[in-house]
Amino acid sequence: MLDSxxxxxxxFSEIKVLRNEAVNxxxxxxEDAFMATEYAQLKERKYGKLSDEQIKYFLKALDNNKDVxxxxxxxxxxxxxxDSSGFTAIELALQNFSYTVLNGHEHxxxxxxxxxxxxxxxxxxxxxxxxxxxGFHMDHIMWISVSEGEPTIINLKLDSLVDKYGEPxxxxxxxx
Numbered sequence: 381m382l383d384s385x386x387x388x389x390x391x392f393s394e395i396k397v398l399r400n401e402a403v404n405x406x407x408x409x410x411e412d413a414f415m416a417t418e419y420a421q422l423k424e425r426k427y428g429k430l431s432d433e434q435i436k437y438f439l440k441a442l443d444n445n446k447d448v449x450x451x452x453x454x455x456x457x458x459x460x461x462x463d464s465s466g467f468t469a470i471e472l473a474l475q476n477f478s479y480t481v482l483n484g485h486e487h488x489x490x491x492x493x494x495x496x497x498x499x500x501x502x503x504x505x506x507x508x509x510x511x512x513x514x515g516f517h518m519d520h521i522m523w524i525s526v527s528e529g530e531p532t533i534i535n536l537k538l539d540s541l542v543d544k545y546g547e548p549x550x551x552x553x554x555x556x
Contacts, residue, residue: 382438384428384457384465384483395424423464428457430466442473449529451479458483458501460494471495480531482522489518489535491545498533498544516546 387395398419406414414420442451451474459467460481474497481499489503503518520535520542533544541549 382430382453382455382459382470383434384430384455384459384485385424386431386434387424387429388431391424395419395422398422399425423462426457427462427465428455428459429464430459430470432466435466435469438470439473442477446476448477450526450531451477452524452531453479453481455481455483457485458499460499478530480524480533487517489516489520489546500533500544503535518542518546 385392398417402414402417402419405417419425453470453474459465460471475495479497481494481497482502483500484502486501487504488501490501492499492501500522502522503516503520518535518537520537523534523536524531526532534549535542535544535546543549
């Protein structure tokens with residue numbers, strides 16, 4: 381589990397103030413007003429950051445557990461989408477493992493194969509729909525089972541099942 385908002389305390393406070401102002405503006409004036417705020421333009425709002433201390437901790441954890449069958453990397457923001465986030469060092473260490481990366485944040489489901497591994501952004505999972513330039517909206521629960529050392533991923537929706545790519549497996553509405 382990675383803290384994708386691992387900013388120094390002063391920067392975190394600055395971001396929090398800008399975020400609160402932007403959210404209040406969103407509530408009173410809508411999405412266009414929000415998107416024009418300083419907060420909406422921040423790189424940290426979209427991608428996040430890892431501290432050197434957290435990166436060292438994660439690398440040590442991988443080094444101490446070289447015999448695992450699979451590594452699941454969980455985070456809120458998609459750190460791999462920004463080279464300055466600190467995630468590059470982690471990806472380099474992960475090349476010696478089979479792994480899956482899961483993130484949230486944008487509230488749209490998005491699948492990407494990267495470096496031969498699954499990188500999956502979860503949908504709303506019960507949260508509010510938000511605008512996004514990638515993926516699609518769905519409320520879901522992700523069911524992951526590991527058999528013979530490899531995960532199988534199924535998304536459970538209220539009206540259907542979809543695979544890790546977001547493709548329908550079974551549509552319960554078809555039987556109506």
